Amino acid sequence: MTRNTIDSPQDGVIFEKSHRGRSNSCQAPQLNATETAVPLSIPASLLRKSAPLLPEVSEMQAVRHFTRLSQKNFSIDTHFYPLGSCTMKYNPRACNRLAMLPGFLNYHPLAPVETGQGFMACLYELQEILKEVTGMKAVSLTPMAGAQGEFAGMAMIRAYHDARGDTARCEVICPDAAHGTNPATAVMCGYKVKEIPTRADGDIDIEALKEAIGPQTAGIMLTNPSTVGVFERRITEIAKIVHDAGGLLYYDGANLNAILGKVRPGDMGFDVIHMNLHKTFSTPHGGGGPGAGPVGVSERLMPFLPVPMVDSSGDHYRWLTRKDRPQSIGQLSAFAGNAGVLMRAYIYARLLGREGMPRIAEYSVLNANYMMVELQKRGFDLAFPSRRATHEFIVTLKRQAKRLDVTAMDFAKRLLDYGYHAPTTYFPLLVPECFLIEPTETEDKETLDGFIDAMAKIQHEAETRAKMVRAAPYTLPSRRLDDVRAARELDIVWNSKE
Amino acid sequence: MTRNTIDSPQDGVIFEKSHRGRSNSCQAPQLNATETAVPLSIPASLLRKSAPLLPEVSEMQAVRHFTRLSQKNFSIDTHFYPLGSCTMKYNPRACNRLAMLPGFLNYHPLAPVETGQGFMACLYELQEILKEVTGMKAVSLTPMAGAQGEFAGMAMIRAYHDARGDTARCEVICPDAAHGTNPATAVMCGYKVKEIPTRADGDIDIEALKEAIGPQTAGIMLTNPSTVGVFERRITEIAKIVHDAGGLLYYDGANLNAILGKVRPGDMGFDVIHMNLHKTFSTPHGGGGPGAGPVGVSERLMPFLPVPMVDSSGDHYRWLTRKDRPQSIGQLSAFAGNAGVLMRAYIYARLLGREGMPRIAEYSVLNANYMMVELQKRGFDLAFPSRRATHEFIVTLKRQAKRLDVTAMDFAKRLLDYGYHAPTTYFPLLVPECFLIEPTETEDKETLDGFIDAMAKIQHEAETRAKMVRAAPYTLPSRRLDDVRAARELDIVWNSKE
C-alpha cells in the first residue's frame, strides 16, 4: 500500500519550522522599557553582534515536534530492548516521580547541608546499601557514569602505588573481551594497556595472564561475569596471581545484574569496583545518559576515594571533602555527581530491599539461560555452548554470514521490523558476527518467546529471501541509514542556507 | 513493502497479556499474616466468592501496553486537529503541571476551607474572570461539562418561571443547527423542543421564530456564533422578540473562542450562558473529557445558580451552599465539579490576561477565514459563501459525493493518511456532506497551508482514483473500521473464553 502512504507534513528539523519573529512571550521574562535597552554596563566589544540562530517556534510547535520525535524511538517503555551489556530493564516510574519532588529539584548544590538533610540521608543510605551488596569497604557516589567510575578506580590504583613509592608500575592488563572504556580509561590514567586472550570456553587464559604479569603491572581490569556472558570460574586464582605480583584488581561492574545479592566482587578479591546504576539499579538510560558510576573499594584503597562523600554522625549528614580526606584522588565533578540519578537508584534499592536484590540475579539469569537454550534448539550457534549463560549470552551468526551472506547487522535490522530492539552487535569484538543478548529480569516469558520466534523467522527469511533481509528495515521511520556517508559528507550542524 | 511488514507482537488487549499469579507487590499494601485472613467482621453472605477478572501483569507490561496504546492516538500534541465545535487548541503544559502540585492534589473536598485557601482563591478569581469576559452578573463553576452547564441553565430558566408562578411554559425553541446536547438537555429539564430553521445565509429565520414563540415558550437555546460558523447578526432583535414573549435566552458557549474579549453574551441580551472551559479555556479534552461547563447568569437568574459557589470576604474564601442560596437549583455534583479542570482554566486565564483574551478571538477568526478563503480558491464549496467565517466554517462536499461518489467520510479518512485529524463531519446535520473546520488560534500558517494542500490533493485523488479514496485510511493502526458490525455483533466486554 506504499503508494497510498504520505510523508508526514510535520517531520522536518525544528529549524525548518522556525520563523523569524515568532516567540513564546509566556516563557520569557517581562522586561520594562529601561530594561530592554542595551546594558551600558557592558562594553560594546564584549556584546554579541547578531542573535544566535535558535528556533523561533510557538510552544505548541515545540511540544508537537518533540513529542513526535519521541515516538520515533524504540525504548524500554515501548519495546523489548535486549541490548547486551546495557541491562535495559524496566525503570520504575516511582523512581522518577519521587526524585523529581520540588524539594529535591530546587535544592542548590552549594546550599548549606542543613537545608538538605533529607536529600543527604538518601545519598548516605545509598552508599551503605552499595557497600553491603558489593562487599566493599567504602563507596563514593560521585562518578557520573561507568567510564568515570573506571577512571576513578584506576586513578585510585595509581594513587595507591604512588603512595607506596611503587612508581614503576606502568601497565594495566585487560582481557581482549573488555569493554572499550576499560583500555581507554587505563590510557587516560597514564597507563599502557596489555591485552590477554579469552579461551574458547570464555574464561581468561590464565597462562597468558601469568606471562603478562610482572613488576610493571599496576593492575588488571576485569568484569565478572565477563562481557562474553559467562562467570569467570577461576577468579580467586586470578586474584591471587595479580595480588602476588603486587597488582590490584579492578572490577567493571557493568554486569552486576547477574550476581546481585548472589556473590560479591569484594569477596572475589577485587580491590575496586564501579557500578553502573543506570544498569543494575535501573535508573533510566535517557537516550544515552545520564548514568551514575559509584565506586567501591577494599580497605587499602579507602583513603583515595574521590570526593565528595557523605558522612553521617547520628542523624546529621554532611559532605566529606578533600579537607577531610587529604589522600583522595580529588573531585570528578563540579558538585557531587549525578545526584538525581543517585536518588532514583536509592529509591529503586529501597523498593527492592534486601530480599529483592538476589531475585534480580535469579530472574535475569533465568531469562538469559532460557533464551540461550531455546535459540540453540532453533538452530542458532552459541559462542560458548559449554557454559551457563549469566544475565546475557552470545549467539554468533558467523555461519549465516558465510553461507547466506546475511550478517549480524542484517539480522539486527530485520529484528527492528519485528518490533524488537536488536541485541548488542559486534561486541565483544572477539566473537565474529556477534549478538550479545541480555533480556533482563523484567521481561516475561511470552516476550522472550516472541523474540525467539522472530529470530527463527528471520533465519528462514535469510534462507529464502536473503536480499530482502539484507535491505531491512522496512517499517521504521527510516530505511537503512548510510553510515559511511554520514562520516564522509559530514553534516553535523544544520545550516539555514539549505 | 507490506509483505515485509509484521504485526507488532505487543498489540493485543491487556487481558491477553495477563497471567494468573502475576502481581505488582510494589503497588499493593503489605499485609501481615493475621490481616490476610478472611475478615470475620463481614458476614460470608456479603463477601465476594471469586476474584474479578482484572489484568494480572507486571508494572512494566502495564506501562508498555498503555504507552503503546497512547501512540495510536492522534492528538493536539501530535497532529493538527481541526475538529469543528471542539476548539482543539494547544493545552499549555504549565496548566497541567501547576494544577497537579501535591498541595492541590492531596486536598480533600470536605477538608475545612481554612486548609485550602489557595485553592479557593483560584476558583474565586476564576469566577470573577469569567463574569467579566462574558458580561454576566454571576458565575457558578460547578457544572462538569457543557451539557451539564446546559442542564443547569435550563433548570434555572425553569426555576425562574416557576418562582413567578409562570408554570405554563413548556416549550424550548432550538435552531435546527443546534448541537445535540441542546434538545437533549431541554428534554431532561422536562421541556418539549420546537425546532426552527436556519436560513440560507446561516442566520436564524426570524419569521419562523416569531411563529414558534408564544406564552408556552420557556426560552430559546442559541449559540452565537452559531454551529454553522457565522455570527448571528440580528441577535439583539431576537433577544427582544424572546424577552417580549416572556421567554429567556440561553447561550451555548461552545463557540466562545470566536468572540472572547470582543463581544459578550451578556451584552447580546442572553440570560444564561455556559462555557466549555475545555474549549475556550484550553483545558485538555482527555480522549473524551473531563471538561468543565461553568454557567453565568444575568441579574434575574442569580438566585437560582447551582451550588456550591465560592464567596470571598476580603482575604477569606468559603463555599456558598444551599443554606446561603435557598433558591438555588441545587447541587450538580457530589462536591464542587471538576475542580482540577477549573484550576487549569484559571492558570490559562491568568497566563493570557486581559490583553490575551481578545487575541484568542482575533487569531482563531483569522485562521478560519484564511482557510475558508483558500479552500474556496482551491475549488471547494462553502456552505455559507456570503459570510465571514468566525472561528470555524463549513465546507460542503455534496458535489463530490454526487459526482464522484466520494463522501465527506471518505475525505475525512483520507485526511488521516495525510497526517491530519479530520474536521467534524456530518454536523450540523442541515448541511449535507458537511465538514465543520476549526483551526484554532494556536496553529501556524504553514500547518493551515499543509491541510489546504492535502484537501486539494484528495480532491485530485477523488477525481482520478476514487476507489482508493473510498477505502482510506491506509497508514493508521487500523484500516477503515466496520461500525455496523460493531453495533450488530455487540462486543463491548472482553471475555476470557476467546
Place this chain on the structure above:
Amino acid sequence: MPFIPHTETDVQQMLTSIGVSDIADLFDEIPAELRIGSLDKIPTGLNEMAMSRLMHERAAGPQPLCFIGAGAYEHHIPAAIWEIVTRGEFYSAYTPYQAEASQGTLQLIYEYQTMMAHLTGMEASNASLYDGASGLAEAVLMAVRANRKSKSKRILMPATVNPAYRRVAQTIVENQGITLEVVDYQPGSGAIDTASLPAEPGDVAALVIPQPNFFGVLEEVNGLTDWAHAHGMLVIAVVNPTSLALLTPPGEWGEQGADIVCGEGQPLGVPLAGGGPYFGFMCCNLKHVRQMPGRIVGRTVDADGKPGFALTLQAREQHIRRSKATSNICTNQGLVVAAATIYMTLLGAQGLHKVALKSHQNRQALCEQLQMIDGVTSAFASASFHEFVIQFDGVSADEVLDRLLAEGILGGFNLSADYPALGEAILVCATETKTEADISAYQSALSRVMETLKGSAA
C-alpha cells in the same frame, strides 16, 4: 503573544489572501454597539514563571493527616498512572469520533469496560459519567425508562445513600416529575431494616441500594434486592469500586442481581484534588444496554479483517438522537477513566483485594482504638467497609474537629447537618494509606482533645 504563532508577515499574507486590511475587519458582521470596550476586572497576563510562583505559593501549606472519606478516598496512586495519562496523546485528544485515529483511547475504554463489568459482575459498562452523584441521577432516569413493568416515577432512596448524591439526584430528576422517596435506616445498625420493608410498596420504578452505605455500614443487599425484584422494581446499586474486591458484586446480589450499577470511580487511582475531576461508572446487563447513557466502545474489525475498536450504540446518544437521547451527556471523564484503567491494571485483582482488606483492617483497628476514649462511642456495631461513625458525648463535633486539625489531623466529616438524629457525630475513614503510627496518632490526639474539652466543660 502567548500561544499564538503568527508572525507579522504571516498575518499580512493571510489578510491579503482574505482581502481585508485588518483583523478587525473580520469582525465586521458583529453589530458595533455590541463590541466590548475593555476587560478591566481581568488582571493583565503573567508569564509562566510568575504564574508558577503564584501557584506554588497557593499550593503550599501543611498537609494534615486525612481521615475524611465521605465519598472521596485517599488511596495510594502508583506513579506510573499519571505519568502515562498526561502523555499528550491521551491528554490532548478528544472523543474518538475518528476511530482509526483514536485506537489508543478506544482500546483503553474497551479494556476499562471489561474491567468494570467484571468488577461489578455485570455484562456491560459505559465509558463514564461525570461523577458518582450525577451517575446515580442518570441511573434513576435510566431505571424509569428501563422498567417495563412499571409506569411509576417513584424511586425508593434510602437515607443511607450519600446525602450529596441524593441532593444531586434530586436536582437532576425532579424536572421530569420523578420522586425520590426516603427509606429510613435502623438507628441501631445504621442499615436498612429488611424486615420492616413494606409488604405492599405499590408501583415503584426502582430501589437504590448503597453498598457500603454512607456510614460505611454494609447493607443486607441480598434481601433488599430480592424484595425489590419481588415488587417489580429495578435495583440500582451504588457501590464503592474498591470494596468490590472484597464484597459480593452487585451482579450476584440476591437471586437475580442488581439491574443497574453505578458509583464513584475516584478510589481507582484518582487524586482527591479538591473534589474532581472524578468519574461516575455505570454498568448493567445487555438487556438494558440500549437504555444506558454515555459512550460505549465496541470491538469490531477493519477493512483488512483485523480487530479494532469504535464507538458503538450511538443511536442512544444526543449527537444522533437529539431530543430522544438517553441523556444529554457528551464530554465525559475520559482521562480519569484512563487513570482508573491503568490503576486496575497495575493493582490487579490481588492488589485491589489487598487494598480493600488493608483498608478494612485499618478501619477496624482505628474504630476499636477511638471508641475506647472516654466520651467517644461507635454509633453502629454492624459490619462495615472502611468507614465508621463515632458520636461525642457532650462536646461539639465541630469543636473536636477544629482541635484535631490544630494537631495536624483531619478527623472526619461532621454528620450533624445531614443526620441530626445522630447528635454530635462524625464519619471517619481509614484506608490502606494509614500506618499503625497514624492510627495511634489519631487516637492520642483525640484522647487529648476529649480530655481538654471535657475539662473545660466541667
Place this chain on the structure above:
Amino acid sequence: MPFIPHTETDVQQMLTSIGVSDIADLFDEIPAELRIGSLDKIPTGLNEMAMSRLMHERAAGPQPLCFIGAGAYEHHIPAAIWEIVTRGEFYSAYTPYQAEASQGTLQLIYEYQTMMAHLTGMEASNASLYDGASGLAEAVLMAVRANRKSKSKRILMPATVNPAYRRVAQTIVENQGITLEVVDYQPGSGAIDTASLPAEPGDVAALVIPQPNFFGVLEEVNGLTDWAHAHGMLVIAVVNPTSLALLTPPGEWGEQGADIVCGEGQPLGVPLAGGGPYFGFMCCNLKHVRQMPGRIVGRTVDADGKPGFALTLQAREQHIRRSKATSNICTNQGLVVAAATIYMTLLGAQGLHKVALKSHQNRQALCEQLQMIDGVTSAFASASFHEFVIQFDGVSADEVLDRLLAEGILGGFNLSADYPALGEAILVCATETKTEADISAYQSALSRVMETLKGSAA
C-alpha cells in the same frame, strides 16, 4: 515480586526447557565459597506507597530564596520540558546504536548540536560530556592532542576559573603529566590583566578563558584570545550558555575566535537538583572535530534517499578505538541534553536574550542595593553578567550567611576558602527569577543582619 513478571508456571516451563530443576542450578559455575549469605545491612523492601511517603517527608521543608550561583543557576524552567523529556520513549531508550530505531533521539541531538554551534559561534558540537567541570578537563586533554604547533603539556589556567572546575581538571589531567599553571587576576578588577601577561610565555598548549569568570566578571576575551594565538596556544573558552545570548560568542573572540568551547549546560532548563545530572557541552571548529571526545550525530540518507540521522565519526570513540580513543566517555548526559534542546527551542534567541538581560539587570539592581549597606562593599567594579562579589567589613561571611538563612535567604557562596585574599567575601547571584520584592527582601535582611552583627561586635 517487584518488577518481576514470572509466574510459578513460567518458571517451571523455563527450567524444564533449560534442563535444570532449580534456579539455583543456574549459578552452579560460581564457586560455592564465594556465595553471599545475607545482606543484613540492607533494609527489607518497601512498597511504593511507603517509599513515596518517605520521600515526601525527605523532600519537605522550607525553601529559602536562593541567591547562590557559583556554577549552578536557578532559572525558570518551562513545564513542557520535563513533561516531554520524561516520556518513556526518551527516558528509557539508550544510546542510538540502532539508528533506524532511534531517529527521535538522533534528530534531537542533531538539533542540539546545531543550537550549541550557533550559540557559541563554532562549527561543531558534540552530544554532551558529564558536566561543565569534567568537560573542561576533556577540553584540556583535547587541546594537548589538537595543538599541532606545541609539544607542551602546559596549560594556563586563570584563578578566575571556577575553583571546582580547576580541581576536577587537575584530578583528570594530572595522570597524563599535564600541568595547569595558574594565571592570577587583578585584585581591582577581578579579571586577568591582559597588559601584564608575559611577553614570552614559552611553549604552552592552551590558555583557558572563562567568560563570565567565577566572580561574574567579564574577561577581556578579545585581547586574551589574540595573545594566546600569538604565542601558539589554543584557546579554551569556558562559558555560561545563557550569557551567550548577550555576549560575544567565543567563535568571534579576537581575530580568530576560540578553538574549543566548553561549559556547563545546566542553566538551559535543568533543575538545580542538588548538583546533577547536568551536562557539559563542547564545541569546536571542523578542523578539530576529529579530536573531540563524545558522541556526534550526523545527518545522512536512508536506503530510499530520505534524510535521516546516525552516530558519526565513531572512530574517535572508545567502542571502536579502545585505548586510542579521544576519551573513555560512553554513557553521557543525553536526557539532560534533550531538556536543554527543548529549553532553547521554547525560549528562542529572543527569549534567551531576555533571560540574560533580565538576569543582568537584576544583578545590577541587587549589587547596587547591597553595597549601600554599611559594612558591605562590592569587591570589583568591572562589567559583570549575573553575579558579583561583596566583602564584609569586620564580620564573618559564615555568620552573615547563617543569619540570612534564618531569615529565609540563601545569601550566596562563601569565597573565603578558595580566595582567602578577598577576606570575608561572598559570591552573590541574581537571575531572572528574582522580583523586585525579592531583591528588597535580601537588601533589608542583610541590613538587619549587618546591624545586629556590628552591634554585637561593638
